[in-house]
Amino acid sequence: MIGFLHPWVLAGLAAAAVPILLHLLARREPPTVVFPAVRYLVTTTREHQRRLKLQHWLLLLVRTLLIAAVVIAAAGPTVPMRGLPGHVPSALVLIVDNSPSSGAVVGGTPQVKRLVAAAKQVLDRATPEDALWLVTADGIPRRGDRGLLGELLDSLKISPRRLELGNAITLAGEVLATERRAGEIVLLTDLQASALSPAQPAAPLLVGRPEVEAPGNTGIGAIETGAQPWSAEGGRVAITLVGDSGNAVPVSAHLGTRPARQALGRVDGTVNLIIPGSPSGWWTLTAELDPDELRLDDLRVAAVRVAPVARVRWDSTSRYVAAASEVLAANRRIVRGPDVTVGRLGGGTSVVQPPADPAEVGALNRALAARGVGWSYGNLSMETGFSDSGSVVGRQRVLRRYQLQSTGSGRTGVLAMVNGSPWIVRGGNVVLLGSRLDPSWTDLPVSAGFMPFMDVLLNRLARGEVALDHGAPGDPVTLPDLVTEVRQGERVWGVEGGGIFQPGETGVYYLLAGHDTVGAISVNSDPRESRLARASDAQARQLWKGARVLPLPQTADLAFSSTSRGDLRGPLLWMALLVGMVEVGMASGWRRRP
């Protein structure tokens, strides 16, 4: 597409209308001259009129062309022309894929180093007039000159965050949309097949990928720690291996600094390990593989809570609660004891369901108030609703429920909601259920999730432990209402319950409510990063229309080539000169002899 260095000069194109205007104005009412020999003129013009009219129009065209050529030349026209050494001032977004997969070592060199070297070569071709941005796996476009971006590249490390290439290209297009200069996107990536996603490049896209093939790799994709808390006897861990290597690899797992357990595993297989018992508390379970070309996925962590199972006293009159408690007791997830009372308000930790007789609600509310619980039962609602699909209960139909009313300030302690209203809340050491655990109130007791719900309710929620979550670096995590602080090792973040937290690094993040640890987030790299297999150039070109995919060493040579533009001023001025000579020749020649 043609561009102009000084587009405002194009306003001068109006001058191209001057010959036409002069032509039209000159045609208006010429003076009358009495001339007897008009018959000679008639004879003369009859023979030459058509040719002269054509000559006039040609002359008009030539003059208009002359002015237009001069004006356009003054505007500095340029056209895309590859293969030229220089380029006009351009905007360039440089995407360097430093996602975990770029940490793979090939031929003794991490891929990311190759990407950084190619990126610096691209920057070397930039001029001070260029607008430059650098986008890495953190997804933040950073603008700077060649020097600044060079320093950023020097300090660039492998990010634990995954980089969706399609998203990065779209982001680059949005960045370029703010710039009036001709733009180009240069994507330097290991072209990991699992990172490819469709995108419509908003500017010419140049993709540089390593020449060497990606190595086979095995990584830990997931750790399943089973139902928690673990008892003092320990627990079972299922470790899933991912990647694209066929070799069996040893997998080890250990809780804290305690001795590890090992087993052999293969890609796409699961390794089950029994982890011996540990003292009560929060533990970090670490699963490891022997080092291979990609180190980042050779280690994965998970938070494990070790505690004695809850000692529960349940009401046998409540059929479904009693049945569930019997099953949990039979499986050693709870034992009979006085610590937790289920079904009614007891003296200590209690899980309270509303009374079947509405007349008893008032007495219950008074008892709750006397215990200092900041919640009470309100009106009975017969409106059918659904619980939110959170980790506590999932999505369940609710037919009847009491509205739970907070008697204190705020709404802290909400564990589950129905139609936007609190349905399960916690106040002090009391958990209030908005509906009775009965099919006439809610589908929960007859659903598959009822037993896990009762396990979580008795072993964690009743104890004030609300969340065990996991995610990848950069993924937003909604914090439970109670949380006031997030801690990872020595690092502490003050947070607000219900807010969003974005862990930036891998590791276990503990959620604190005051001094109590109420949950944990296990953050590990995306398991898709373990599959290093590279996409083909054709696949990339198919997903990103118009993209040029090249080996890394050639990328720098073609960077800015889409904005390499031929300067048309010279040819236009030559053309203007030629047209001017033609005009002079035509005008003088025809004047001598029409």
Place this chain on the structure above:
Amino acid sequence: MYRPDPSPGRARLDLLDPMEVSKLGGLEIITEGVVEGFLSGLHRSPRRGFSAEFAEHRMYQPGDDLRYVDWKILGRNDWLYVKQFEEETNLRAVIVCDTSRSMAWTGSPDTVLPKMDYARRLIAALALVLIRQRDATGLITFDDDVRTVTPPRARLSHWRQLLGVLGSLEAGQGTAAEPALRRVIGQLRRRGLVVFVSDLLLDRTLALKALRFLRHRGHQVLVIHIMDPAEVALTGPNEARFEDPETHAAVVLRPRDWAGAYRDTVRAVVSEWRLACRRHGIAYHRATTDTPFGVVLREALSPPSRST
């Protein structure tokens, strides 16, 4: 007897610029001066006027035919005289003058005479030359119709009558030469001379037909084509609407663009007239209005073989 003014150094009016000549006096005086200059400059006497019957003597002038020198007077008095003879049958000539509106036009009023004024003076001079040769000379004027008819006479007083007619000429409207030329037949019973003075901006076919008819009747026919210099070379403003004063036909053009082609057209028109006239034994002379009268007279009265 005609006696030329022998005073040396006097300007010959026949060779001066017509515009300058016209400023020197009235039609009669100017014409006499022109004719005197013309006659004094001739190397040969006109082809008519020296007939068999002696009429009178006059002083020899260089160019006179030595056959007519009176040797007796030379031997007696050592004077060089030539004898002049009275024609037994005088020539009868009719001058047909175009007085249409186009004849009243000049491209440069300050420097060039209108075609009609030029023709007026040229006809007066021509008539004086003829009458002095004792040739009866008549005049017919026309525009879109015949305006005046003056029968041929050979007296000098008749010339003054012709001057009166010429002096009172006014530009008419259109141009219709054929009726005027046909009226000549009534004026010339015998073979005679017809001089057609016009800018020839007329219907060429009809005019040629009439001239050819006269030629067939045995008359000598002479066409004097009067043109203004501005009609020969097209000039004017950057762009102009050129309008015919007679037909009011108009053409809009740029003179500078058309000058060359126009010049070619005029050449072609003149050439066509000349060829057509030659083909029928008609003498044709083109005269621009800045040409001295003497030049035109000399050409017009020279033998047909020398006409241009």
